[in-house]
Amino acid sequence: MTCSRTLTISGDIHEIPQISAALEETMRACGFSDDAILDMQLAVEEAVANTILHGYRGAVGEVTIAIHATLQSVQIRIEDHAPPFDPLSLPEPDRGSDLAERRIGGLGIYLMRQVADEVVYEYTGSKNVLTLVKRKAA
Amino acid sequence: MEARSERIDGVLIFVVSGRLDAFGAQQLGEEARKSIHDDDRDLVIDMTDSPYLSSGGIRVFIALKREMKRRNGRFALAGVGDYPTKVLAMAGFTAVFEIFMTVRDAVNAIARKRKDPSLPDEIAQKKIEDGGVTLAVEPGWISARPVLRVLGSLDILLHARLTEEDIRTKGFQEIKYSLGLGALGTSLRDAMPLLGEMITLHGSMVWLPTDGNSTPDFLTPESTGDVPVYTGYNITLDGPFNEYFVLDTGDQQGVPLSGIYQAIFAGAQKRVENYHGVVAVAIWGIIAGFASSGLKKAPIASFAPPGGASIVDPSQIQDWFASDAGAVYHGDTLVCFGIGVDLGSNLSYFAPDDLSALYYANPLNQRAAQGMYLHNHGVVFRNIPYDASLDLNNQVKKIVAEGEFVDMRHLLDSTRLRKAKIGVAYIQAIIREP
Numbered sequence: 001m002t003c004s005r006t007l008t009i010s011g012d013i014h015e016i017p018q019i020s021a022a023l024e025e026t027m028r029a030c031g032f033s034d035d036a037i038l039d040m041q042l043a044v045e046e047a048v049a050n051t052i053l054h055g056y057r058g059a060v061g062e063v064t065i066a067i068h069a070t071l072q073s074v075q076i077r078i079e080d081h082a083p084p085f086d087p088l089s090l091p092e093p094d095r096g097s098d099l100a101e102r103r104i105g106g107l108g109i110y111l112m113r114q115v116a117d118e119v120v121y122e123y124t125g126s127k128n129v130l131t132l133v134k135r136k137a138a
Numbered sequence: 139m140e141a142r143s144e145r146i147d148g149v150l151i152f153v154v155s156g157r158l159d160a161f162g163a164q165q166l167g168e169e170a171r172k173s174i175h176d177d178d179r180d181l182v183i184d185m186t187d188s189p190y191l192s193s194g195g196i197r198v199f200i201a202l203k204r205e206m207k208r209r210n211g212r213f214a215l216a217g218v219g220d221y222p223t224k225v226l227a228m229a230g231f232t233a234v235f236e237i238f239m240t241v242r243d244a245v246n247a248i249a250r251k252r253k254d255p256s257l258p259d260e261i262a263q264k265k266i267e268d269g270g271v272t273l274a275v276e277p278g279w280i281s282a283r284p285v286l287r288v289l290g291s292l293d294i295l296l297h298a299r300l301t302e303e304d305i306r307t308k309g310f311q312e313i314k315y316s317l318g319l320g321a322l323g324t325s326l327r328d329a330m331p332l333l334g335e336m337i338t339l340h341g342s343m344v345w346l347p348t349d350g351n352s353t354p355d356f357l358t359p360e361s362t363g364d365v366p367v368y369t370g371y372n373i374t375l376d377g378p379f380n381e382y383f384v385l386d387t388g389d390q391q392g393v394p395l396s397g398i399y400q401a402i403f404a405g406a407q408k409r410v411e412n413y414h415g416v417v418a419v420a421i422w423g424i425i426a427g428f429a430s431s432g433l434k435k436a437p438i439a440s441f442a443p444p445g446g447a448s449i450v451d452p453s454q455i456q457d458w459f460a461s462d463a464g465a466v467y468h469g470d471t472l473v474c475f476g477i478g479v480d481l482g483s484n485l486s487y488f489a490p491d492d493l494s495a496l497y498y499a500n501p502l503n504q505r506a507a508q509g510m511y512l513h514n515h516g517v518v519f520r521n522i523p524y525d526a527s528l529d530l531n532n533q534v535k536k537i538v539a540e541g542e543f544v545d546m547r548h549l550l551d552s553t554r555l556r557k558a559k560i561g562v563a564y565i566q567a568i569i570r571e572p
Binding site: 020042049 | 162197229
């Protein structure tokens with residue numbers, strides 16, 4: 001059994017709930033747990049928010065999210081036309097120090113990497129392509 | 139995501155329903171901007187009904203924690219669910235935010251440790267009370283002899299008989315507290331038809347041009363430079379405050395300006411040796427209800443009502459005064475300066491002519507007949523943390539320099555405040571300026 005869904009959004013934070021709803025529907029149909037769904041909602045949100053805020057820098061730009069779930073795993077492909085940027089190149093955020101001087105840049109991408117089992121970035125055909133994979137717990 | 143706010147034991151609570159994703163976080167940030175009053179110091183986010191959190195939510199939490207720290211208050215999370223707890227832990231923020239099981243636990247912890255400087259030691263603190271209004275007394279310069287300098291005649295103003303000969307130019311850079319009628323303009327002729335109500339606060343001047351736009355103009359000493367201010371009537375306080383009072387009603391409804399003045403009058407009659415029935419008052423407070431009026435036209439001879447009628451005559455008042463009790467500045471900061479005349483005291487110390495230069499019976503003031511005349515102009519600011527332990531004059535200076543300016547009006551006596559720091563000068567002379 002497979003469940004697939006592709007949606008294209010205008011690069012706007014308002015669209016985040018719509019992406020989360022699509023992920024929940026698709027992953028639930030393939031029997032993923034609540035926690036796995038929340039994890040992928042988090043990972044995709046952070047990737048998309050990063051593109052909207054830093055990739056397109058406030059300009060209007062489309063982001064395409066292709067969800068492909070099977071009974072074993074879910075793969076989400078996120079594409080945008082922003083200038084090439086590899087989010088995996090971001091340094092880890094500063095997690096130890098006091099709030100006052102703490103750097104919180106890169107926090108979202110850090111969370112994305114924590115909850116996804118696989119993250120692959122490539123720049124191909126003038127597009128940033130980020131692929132996230134989550135496997136069901138054995 | 140929806141957030142609604144409530145206050146429990148003086149602690150602001152945001153109850154979040156729904157997901158705190160990047161969009162929800164943006165909404166929470168907007169809600170916070172609207173709901174945090176200038177006297178709020180402590181904030182608890184109730185996350186009981188929020189199953190999800192992302193870095194966007196954490197960023198808003200960080201901003202709110204910093205804001206409450208700026209106010210010397212606390213920021214806490216309560217009812218944090220399993221997934222948000224996991225996100226906070228992954229992000230390394232579990233120890234950064236105070237986290238409580240329930241809102242009640244958070245409120246109790248905050249209330250237990252809170253030191254409220256506006257409620258000092260009950261025994262050491264002198265208090266005056268009248269008609270349900272309690273003011274804590276802090277000594278000022280009690281032996282000083284503050285005077286009022288009055289320029290122009292209220293009689294001329296109220297009959298719209300101002301001519302170019304009555305107008306003076308005045309620099310306000312050196313004036314701490316004054317109120318009156320003024321205008322800015324490149325020439326006297328330009329300024330005359332714009333004359334409107336004005337107030338000076340530590341060198342900054344705010345006026346309400348009578349150009350029909352009902353939009354006040356705020357000028358700092360830097361922005362006015364050498365531009366003269368034309369004025370047809372002005373009352374300036376010369377001298378320091380003799381006493382300071384702290385009002386803390388513990389009540390969202392607050393008390394009216396008339397109640398505050400009544401308590402000042404009653405307290406002065408009992409305690410103040412050199413009290414002659416006239417006070418000048420500066421207030422830094424938190425608004426619980428706003429009632430104002432404003433001159434709609436410059437009271438100059440060319441606009442004068444027919445037959446020599448007064449502009450406060452019932453036949454004229456609608457033409458001349460805009461009365462507005464509709465503006466909602468609940469929880470915003472008010473800085474006001476005003477004059478109070480205590481009709482229940484012996485006013486014979488002052489010459490009747492000098493006294494009548496100070497006040498008039500504004501028929502829009504429903505309470506005017508009840509033993510007092512008040513004349514207050516107020517400026518509304520936003521986003522200034524309230525802290526009654528700070529010095530009034532320094533704080534007013536800081537607010538006019540740094541605060542977010544919102545509005546300026548002639549205040550009706552029914553304007554309500556729920557907290558206030560009040561400077562009172564017991565006036566020893568009224569000096570008419572040439």
